[in-house]
Amino acid sequence: MRKAFLLAVALISGAAAAADTADTLYWNGPIYTADDSNPKVEAVAVAKGKVLFAGARADAEKLKGPQTRIVDLKGAAMYPGFTDAHAHLREVGERELTLNLEGKPSLAAAMQAVKERNAAEPGTGLLWGRGWIETHWPEARFPTRQDIDAVVSDRPVILERADGHAVVANSKALALAGITRKTPVPEGGFINKDAKGEPNGMIVDNALPLIEKLIPAPDDAYRAKAFKAAFDYETSHGWTGVHYMSVPWADVVMLEGFAKKGEAPLRVYNAVEPEYYPNLKRDGAHIASDGRIITRAVKFYMDGALGSRGAALLAKYNDADTEGLVRMKKEDVLPIWEDALKRGIQITTHAIGDKGNRLVLDWYEEAFNAVPEKDRLTQPPRWRVEHAQIVSAQDIPRFAKLGVIPSMQPSHAIGDLDFAGKRLGTERLKEGYAWADLIKAGSIVPGGSDAPVEKGDPRIEFYAAVARKALDGHSGPDWHPEEAVDRNTALKMFTVWPAYASFREKELGAIKPGMRADFSVFSKDLMTVPEPEILQAQALLTVLDGKEAFHAPNW
Numbered sequence: 001m002r003k004a005f006l007l008a009v010a011l012i013s014g015a016a017a018a019a020d021t022a023d024t025l026y027w028n029g030p031i032y033t034a035d036d037s038n039p040k041v042e043a044v045a046v047a048k049g050k051v052l053f054a055g056a057r058a059d060a061e062k063l064k065g066p067q068t069r070i071v072d073l074k075g076a077a078m079y080p081g082f083t084d085a086h087a088h089l090r091e092v093g094e095r096e097l098t099l100n101l102e103g104k105p106s107l108a109a110a111m112q113a114v115k116e117r118n119a120a121e122p123g124t125g126l127l128w129g130r131g132w133i134e135t136h137w138p139e140a141r142f143p144t145r146q147d148i149d150a151v152v153s154d155r156p157v158i159l160e161r162a163d164g165h166a167v168v169a170n171s172k173a174l175a176l177a178g179i180t181r182k183t184p185v186p187e188g189g190f191i192n193k194d195a196k197g198e199p200n201g202m203i204v205d206n207a208l209p210l211i212e213k214l215i216p217a218p219d220d221a222y223r224a225k226a227f228k229a230a231f232d233y234e235t236s237h238g239w240t241g242v243h244y245m246s247v248p249w250a251d252v253v254m255l256e257g258f259a260k261k262g263e264a265p266l267r268v269y270n271a272v273e274p275e276y277y278p279n280l281k282r283d284g285a286h287i288a289s290d291g292r293i294i295t296r297a298v299k300f301y302m303d304g305a306l307g308s309r310g311a312a313l314l315a316k317y318n319d320a321d322t323e324g325l326v327r328m329k330k331e332d333v334l335p336i337w338e339d340a341l342k343r344g345i346q347i348t349t350h351a352i353g354d355k356g357n358r359l360v361l362d363w364y365e366e367a368f369n370a371v372p373e374k375d376r377l378t379q380p381p382r383w384r385v386e387h388a389q390i391v392s393a394q395d396i397p398r399f400a401k402l403g404v405i406p407s408m409q410p411s412h413a414i415g416d417l418d419f420a421g422k423r424l425g426t427e428r429l430k431e432g433y434a435w436a437d438l439i440k441a442g443s444i445v446p447g448g449s450d451a452p453v454e455k456g457d458p459r460i461e462f463y464a465a466v467a468r469k470a471l472d473g474h475s476g477p478d479w480h481p482e483e484a485v486d487r488n489t490a491l492k493m494f495t496v497w498p499a500y501a502s503f504r505e506k507e508l509g510a511i512k513p514g515m516r517a518d519f520s521v522f523s524k525d526l527m528t529v530p531e532p533e534i535l536q537a538q539a540l541l542t543v544l545d546g547k548e549a550f551h552a553p554n555w
């Protein structure tokens with residue numbers, strides 16, 4: 001009976017005749033499948049890179065042949081491969097290579113790090129840092145050019161905010177870039193000024209190219225080094241896949257090159273910058289090396305970020321005389337979007353503020369209305385909104401109704417909630433980071449980290465989703481604990497739902513016969529341990545297509 005069943009599975013999955021012998025068997029730990037019909041099993045068998053069997057250990061034993069390798073989990077917990085549904089992959093690697101200001105506890109500490117870097121690597125060239133975030137600094141303000149001038153004044157310094165939506169530059173950099181009080185401010189951007197009307201060093205959103213022209217374009221060798229660092233970072237933290245956002249075409253080419261040489265230990269789903277739409281239009285979806293690198297999405301930006309007040313709001317900010325920034329025009333994007341529907345190209349758009357989100361839904365709806373289902377290559381088109389951070393209550397059900405996927409980052413909530421109230425006021429916080437409301441309304445919510453904006457750690461994302469508390473366990477009066485999700489839902493946010501959001505739910509996201517053998521193994525059972533212990537879990541094993549991409553040296 002069992003044998004007949006397995007044979008049927010083998011036939012369905014197209015496996016070879018000898019598929020009832022496992023290449024590898026995993027057992028002796030809790031194994032969660034994210035498959036609702038068979039959620040927890042004792043053992044998993046893998047053959048030829050695919051799951052052959054998931055069920056009772058006694059049945060798995062029968063699949064053991066003379067060559068079969070046994071992975072004894074020794075109590076560690078196994079899950080389908082965790083996927084980060086929103087990250088900036090190369091920048092994650094660059095964070096490891098440039099001056100990393102992530103986690104600096106104060107403005108003074110950040111400036112000290114700049115001073116030390118300048119001493120360690122003296123010169124006249126650009127000093128480039130990234131990762132600062134002022135929200136928890138005791139100084140409680142943005143850095144200025146004078147702050148940097150006080151530690152480094154004789155060479156240009158550009159320090160990028162963690163969210164990538166703002167930089168602060170010193171006076172030397174502003175001078176080299178030719179930015180003065182008279183520089184026209186591009187639409188959708190800010191050049192922040194001091195009380196005297198002089199640029200204070202902060203440059204935001206669409207004004208960034210004015211200063212970023214000083215940053216030398218990374219050459220191929222540097223980019224390759226950054227990708228290798230990123231692969232190491234991601235797999236050693238337990239990710240098997242990443243949805244890489246805002247990708248330049250040269251990175252698509254480089255990643256495909258890695259995959260062809262068997263040097264991409266990570267699954268990457270690319271959403272390219274809008275200027276590369278013609279490349280996708282010309283070739284259709286790019287699928288390299290048996291699905292290791294897939295490129296079929298284009299990412300647009302509707303607005304900016306909440307911290308730098310670039311997020312587009314329906315009403316003014318609570319703490320400034322602005323409604324934020326709308327960064328694109330409907331007449332520019334609608335023709336592209338309608339064409340994309342006909343070609344099955346996925347569109348995804350960054351939207352943070354309630355106005356930004358409403359505009360995306362309105363414009364998507366217009367495109368859907370313009371292209372009837374029979375004229376679309378893919379139905380439903382599975383278009384996405386990246387972040388969907390502040391969504392007006394009346395727009396929440398529209399996501400499910402339109403089939404638009406809110407792709408959200410749990411750690412943004414716990415990173416932002418200490419200051420979001422200042423920007424938004426208490427009332428609007430009800431509409432912030434509303435994962436549970438969106439899910440209740442019928443949406444799926446793929447979860448991501450937005451690394452290097454946030455750390456890019458599955459433990460932090462999983463914890464943030466289920467606890468909705470800061471890492472130290474604190475939370476504020478307006479943090480809306482009812483928006484936390486249960487652990488089964490959190491598991492889906494990092495497994496089945498990213499798979500669906502990248503059109504791969506038939507082969508990825510669950511541990512089920514016939515699906516690809518992608519697994520993440522952690523030292524703790526994320527489904528049952530007390531919340532703070534989730535953060536103490538260790539990534540032990542990361543497996544793609546049945547092969548180990550990472551194996552913790554101490555395990």
Ligand SMILES: [Zn+2]
Pocket residue numbers: 086087088245450453
């Ligand atoms: Zn992002």
